Amino acid sequence: MPLLVDGEITLNQSLTIIDYLDERYPGLRLTPSEGKQRYLVKALAQDIAIDIHPINNLRVIQHLHQQFDIDEQDKVRWMQHWISKGFSALEQKLTPIRGDYCVGNKVSLVDVCLVPQVYNAQRFGVDMSTYPNIDEIAGRLNELDAFQRASPENQSDAT
Numbered sequence: 001m002p003l004l005v006d007g008e009i010t011l012n013q014s015l016t017i018i019d020y021l022d023e024r025y026p027g028l029r030l031t032p033s034e035g036k037q038r039y040l041v042k043a044l045a046q047d048i049a050i051d052i053h054p055i056n057n058l059r060v061i062q063h064l065h066q067q068f069d070i071d072e073q074d075k076v077r078w079m080q081h082w083i084s085k086g087f088s089a090l091e092q093k094l095t096p097i098r099g100d101y102c103v104g105n106k107v108s109l110v111d112v113c114l115v116p117q118v119y120n121a122q123r124f125g126v127d128m129s130t131y132p133n134i135d136e137i138a139g140r141l142n143e144l145d146a147f148q149r150a151s152p153e154n155q156s157d158a159t
Contacts, residue, residue, distance in 0.1 A: 002014050002017055004017045004020065004021075006020075006024070014049065014113075015045065015046070015049055015109075018030055018031070018109055018112065019031070030107070030108055030109040030112060031045075031108065031109045032108070037103055037104065037108075040097060040103050041102075041103050041108045041109050041110055042109070044090070044093060044094075044102060044103065044110040044113075045108075045109040045110045045112075045113045047086070047089065047090055047093070048086070048090065048110070048113040048114055048117055049113050051086055051089075052082070052083060052086030052087070052090075052117055053113075053116075053117060055082045056078075056079055056082055056083060056117075056120060061075055061078070061079070064078065076124050076125065079120070079124040079126075080124055080125065080126050083117070083120065083121045083124065083126050084126060084130070086117075087121065087126070087130075087131045087134055088130075088131075090131075090134060091130075091131045091132075091133050091134055094133040094134065094137070095133060098133055098137065100137075100140060101137055101140070101141065102114060102137055107141070107144070111137065111141050114134065114137065114138060114141070115138055115141050115142065115147055115150075118134060118135075118138040119151070119152065
């Protein structure tokens with residue numbers, strides 16, 4: 001779970017943390033401050049963070065296993081199903097607005113939300129060739145130093 005402690009404030013939700021950082025450090029904005037792109041970025045980020053991610057979260061999978069005794073194969077099918085449904089909708093939305101990244105040619109909040117979800121999709125064997133926009137954008141993002149440093153393999157507390 002992400003946690004930001006900055007002086008007297010402690011925040012624990014990713015989108016709120018990024019919103020706070022955008023306001024506190026405006027030179028590094030991940031969400032445009034105004035205009036159509038601001039709302040496209042926020043809506044697409046929420047598509048990922050609110051619609052796709054929660055039902056593929058570790059707590060949900062653990063609950064399915066504990067309460068309904070699903071096996072590893074059922075777990076993989078669950079993950080593939082829900083990630084694929086979310087990615088299908090996202091893929092269509094990206095087609096008319098994408099550039100090098102999800103919304104144009106500047107890294108935004110959508111891209112920050114996308115990369116971990118693509119990592120999860122790959123981990124569970126989702127066929128990414130079905131989502132060429134998502135796959136290409138994620139590949140480009142994963143070449144950037146900041147995304148490489150943030151990858152799970154590069155975290156000292158990753159297990």
